Amino acid sequence: LVQGDQTGDKPLSDYVKEYIKDRYKKPGDVFLGVIHRLDRPVSGVVVFARTSKGLERMNRLFHDRKVHKTYWAITAARPEPLEGELVHYISKDSTRNVAKALDRPSNRYPDAKRSELTYKMLAAIGTNVLLQVEPRTGRPHQIRVQLSRIGCPVRGDVKYGFEHPNHDGSIHLHCRELAFEHPVKKEPVVITADPPHEQLWDLFMHLWE
Structure with a gap:
């Protein structure tokens, strides 16, 4: 949970604020800008901003699609072909918090937005397949619904077609890496995170290994 919601569960942003307050001995409230979010059951890299100017600059990078995102997903099916590009039109039902991927634009779903990603199989162990996914757009539940559309739902993701949940409520989708140019120093920044144990x-x- 990156930012607070109606559940009342303590979000990651609160833990980061506590860390900053302790690390830098800051009195009073601490500013922390939420730049982007991961779906609640997804693990991986999350970036925050410590200043309002930093938040503005990072938001611009995301808006202009200058942040390269790499995800890993484990599925129980091999995509055909094993490497390729997916283009769908995604419509989000906010009431039910579920997205739908269409093969082409439809008058029934006028809000559907073009959604693109590339994928390739990295490895397979038995029936489990590890995919590397690089979204080119940032639609709600994009990777989850697009992989499901081609018959490769993420393991544990019952919302999008996997047959049973993971015991801890997670799904096997992980933001492996974010790469971008530092908005001030103009130096390349690459942030990686290993999947959970x-x-x-x-x-x-x-x-x-």
Whole structure:
């Protein structure tokens, strides 16, 4: 949970504020800008801004699609082909918090937005397949609904077609890397995060040891 919601659960942003307050001995309220969000069951890299100017500059990078995002997803099916590009039109039902991927624009879903990603298979262990996914657009639930549309729902993602949930409520989708040019220093910034320690993720991580 990146930012507070109606559940009342403590969000990641509150933990980061506490860290900043302690680390830099800041009195009173601490500013923290939420630049982007991950779906609640998704793990991985999250970037915050410590100043309002930093927030404005980072928001511009995301808006202009100058942040390169790399995700890992584990599915129980191999995509055909094993590497390719997906283009769908995604409509979001905010009431039900669910998205729908269409193969083409439809008058029934006038709000549907063009959504693009590339993917490739990195490895397979038994029936489990590790995909690297790079979204070119930032639509709600984009990777989840687009992979489901081609018959490769993310493991644990019952909202989008996987048959059973993970025991902890997570899904096997992880933001592996964010890369961008620092808005002030103009230097390349690459932030990576390993997947959480979990049996299936660990099996794939051991392949690179």
